Amino acid sequence: MRLRSLLFVPGDRPDRMEKALASGADALILDLEDSVTPERKGEARAAVAAFLAQEPTAVARWVRINPLDSGMTQDDLAAARGADGIVLPKAASGQDVAALDAMLAGAAAHILPIATETPAAIFGLGSYAGCSPRLAGITWGAEDLPAAIGAQSSREADGRYTPPYEMIRGLTLFGAHAAGVAPIETVYPDFRDLDGLAAYCARAMRDGFTGMMAIHPAQVPVINAAFTPSDAAIAHARAVVAAFTANPGAGALQLDGKMIDAPHLKQARALLARAGEA
Numbered sequence: 001m002r003l004r005s006l007l008f009v010p011g012d013r014p015d016r017m018e019k020a021l022a023s024g025a026d027a028l029i030l031d032l033e034d035s036v037t038p039e040r041k042g043e044a045r046a047a048v049a050a051f052l053a054q055e056p057t058a059v060a061r062w063v064r065i066n067p068l069d070s071g072m073t074q075d076d077l078a079a080a081r082g083a084d085g086i087v088l089p090k091a092a093s094g095q096d097v098a099a100l101d102a103m104l105a106g107a108a109a110h111i112l113p114i115a116t117e118t119p120a121a122i123f124g125l126g127s128y129a130g131c132s133p134r135l136a137g138i139t140w141g142a143e144d145l146p147a148a149i150g151a152q153s154s155r156e157a158d159g160r161y162t163p164p165y166e167m168i169r170g171l172t173l174f175g176a177h178a179a180g181v182a183p184i185e186t187v188y189p190d191f192r193d194l195d196g197l198a199a200y201c202a203r204a205m206r207d208g209f210t211g212m213m214a215i216h217p218a219q220v221p222v223i224n225a226a227f228t229p230s231d232a233a234i235a236h237a238r239a240v241v242a243a244f245t246a247n248p249g250a251g252a253l254q255l256d257g258k259m260i261d262a263p264h265l266k267q268a269r270a271l272l273a274r275a276g277e278a
């Protein structure tokens with residue numbers, strides 16, 4: 001499943017769901033949690049269920065349910081029947097993913113936990129490996145945790161994350177790679193600042209994230225461009241693979257005047273996989 005861009009859509013706005021299908025996003029996240037007020041949860045579930053009852057499209061349809069301790073899980077999952085995946089907010093560890101997996105018995109849905117929204121969750125970022133075959137990725141958030149601990153902000157005045165949240169971002173990245181699933185970067189809140197978004201995406205791609213969540217359709221083309229390997233990068237990766245294929249016993253080789261070894265081969269294969277090549 002390709003997950004370069006995942007666009008949030010409020011669950012109580014069916015008009016936006018239809019428009020979002022044309023955004024170019026790889027996946028929509030139909031939200032039953034933060035963007036829906038308590039009095040509109042029922043209306044949102046009905047709208048999500050109706051949208052999911054339509055014919056499937058090339059765009060994956062995910063549903064963000066309310067947290068497992070909210071008392072709303074069963075109602076949310078009933079509305080999400082037929083979704084390609086479930087986004088699990090306030091996940092504390094791989095144990096929460098395993099619990100959700102059990103609730104999804106008989107369904108084909110994947111799971112994407114938001115794994116940094118409570119203080120205790122930070123200590124569970126290394127627990128996701130092997131927790132469930134449904135696990136498709138791990139993502140993080142920089143808004144709920146500051147509120148949970150009484151911090152004034154997770155960002156500096158220029159928009160950069162403060163050291164505690166930069167650490168959490170890194171732990172999410174390595175936790176996802178340790179679990180063998182997609183590391184998904186969190187949202188960029190200023191949806192009007194597309195230049196800033198492009199820089200943010202470039203940094204995420206450089207660091208090892210493979211996709212990102214979006215809060216506005218205008219962000220999707222920028223995100224897709226950033227997380228799609230360039231023609232030059234694909235050509236170089238093919239050359240690396242070809243060099244080692246032609247020299248199966250070699251531990252290190254020269255390519256374009258530079259040394260390449262096993263880590264370069266692994267990196268090349270991962271890039272080609274993201275580009276849809278075996």
